Amino acid sequence: MFYVKEALKDGVDVTVEINDENxxxxxxxCGKEIPVDLESILKEGDGDLFGTAVLCDECAKGWMKNHGKKSET
Ligand SMILES: [Zn+2]
Structure with missing residues (x-):
């Protein structure tokens, strides 16, 4: 499994398993929080988590309008 690990104070680590829901x-x-399907990002994107931006539905609609593309999903 993949998990994130963050060091808290006093040598305590917190680990959180990464799944398709968290x-x-x-x-x-717009800064809205969006659930991310990592599997689809890794599949469809270039696997660059830091360079991959995920727009919310509303902004994605506006983006596609401006760019004249249609989503496959
Ligand atoms: Zn947005």
Whole structure:
């Protein structure tokens, strides 16, 4: 499994397993929290978690309008 590990104070670590329900990112346009399907990002994207931006539904609609593309999903 994958998990995130964060060091708290006094040598205490917290580890959280990454699953398909606890990964989120913020929409770079409006700042809304969006659940992220890591599997689809890794499959469809270039696997660059830091360079991958996920827009919320509303901003994605606006983006696609501006760019004249349709989503496959
Ligand atoms: Zn947004």
């Amino acid at each position: 990964v989120f990112c913020r929409c770079p346009v």
